[in-house]
Amino acid sequence: MTALRRIDLDGNALTHLPAHIAALPLLDTLLVYGNQLTDIPPALGQAAALRHLSLGGNSLTSVPDTLWRLTGLRSLNLAENEITEIPDTIGDLVELRMLDLGHNRLRHVPETIGDLPHLTDYLYLSDNGFTSVPASLGRLNQLDYLNLTDNRLTTLPQAIGDMAALRELRLYNNRLTALPDTIGRLSRLRELHLMNNQLTTLPDTIGELQRLRHLDLRDNPLQRLPEAVGRLAHLVHLDLRASRLRELPDSLGALPRLEKLDLRWTKLDRLPDWITALRHQGCAILL
Template sequence: MGPNKKLDVPVYDLSAVRGIWEVRVKKYRTRQKKEQQRVENSALARRPAGRGTSGLEGPDLPAGRRSLAGEFPHSQGKGTGSVMCEGTVLQDFPRELQWTTYLQEWHVRRTRIRQLPDFLALFTQLTVLEIPRNLIADLPPQIGKLAALRRLNVGYNRLSKVPPELGDCEKLERLELAGNLSLSELPFELSSLKQLVHLDISENRFASIPICALRMSRLQLLDLSNNQLSDLPQDMDRLQELSTLFVHHNSLSYLPVCLANISSLQMVVASGDALTCVPTKLCNDPEIKEQEVKDGSEKEFMEAYISTLKDRDTVPFSTTKVSISCLL
């Protein structure tokens, strides 16, 4: 810098700057206080007095990264009514979880958990139990104590059987057991699930439709795809509220005439290679959307399937008849 150059030095009223930062500091402290209160009241940080603090992480962790017993690194409380965990190496439920019996929802997936905890029966307020894609081999009989349960998803685990006590969960509305591979039957006691509207037992080893399923009088969606069915029972019209039926990727050669008697039926999805007989009334009914899947046409089918059922919770309303085929 030359000797004739001037150095311009900005001059500010520091009291004004101080005022701005005091406001910011105040807001920051308020946010910190609210965050601490939220953590203390959350499902992942609450613990009863006198139980000690071992394994329970406090508010020094970033929001959304609370740790339960140091083993839920990706768990997150949704309000104070649920616990969530996904994609961890967790192998068991932490014992500290038993002190949070006020929980209404569990969402635990993609872990290495092999069994549900022995204190499960304490969660009498639980309405949602979402535990898909783990390594769970058995459902304990205590699951029947969850009287408030409305939704159960144990898809893509390692179940080979379902306990009859599940039939005691009479408020259950949605049951998903897809992809357990060794599952081939359901206990008759599940006939008590009169509120069930959604049953998914796809991708298993069912050789016939479970008798209990035909007694679920309010059933609206039944997914039996990717099993070992060779026929459908002639009394399927017992399901008078059924609107959507998936039976593709089985060994069916015909669809029973009784399906045409189900006035609520709006969609039937079946595989076409072995299917040689479909009731004429079923084909001509403008209220029924029929999708036929042939081997080798998986891509075309999935496009039609996704466009029709973008949300599996909804029932399709289209009355356009669609037939899909692919010649190799």
């Protein structure tokens, strides 16, 4: 037993995790997803060799303070529990590359989440219900994927523009009324998902997202699109379903790589002439 490096207990009906697991000196990976755990033994914080820990899909309302002593962790999954608070000591997990806190009941995101310099692969904070995120997110300048969907966000911090490595940003099902101008600094962004917010327009800086391929704006009360959208030279998919747009900027007709423009349930006063040209270049127009 002392040579065990990986334990996979996913998808059982466990109600108890034995504390002596922490005594396994070489334990690298512990997977306990999809069980019925209501608590975690504090001794788990002594599993110094642990690099990958999955406790998602249980019934945890909190985790022991000792968990934040596992400073060698590379991935941590606490999703799909009932956790209401994450302490500032999460910032001590400086080797984390992947963090999933989605589908909990978090009231706020700790400022110290910005102290995770190696967080590169993903950060899931979806479906919690918090109303804001800290400006310290901007310090996660190596992060590739950020999911903040299904919360109650009304604004984003200007510092989000400092997340220089971000390639995918998911913000749908919130209450955003505007995007910060700094969004245009996300020069590596390829996907921007904004479905079902309260946006009425976009900042002109949206046109600076030169690598953007997918822009989803459906189910927003959009009243205008800036001409700057026409500068998105790599845009492939533009979703404008169920907006309040009455007209489209002529610059959209010059998008060279557009393959799909979705205008269903958007009542334009008239179809622009350039729609025909887009169809001829192979773009699917859905009306």
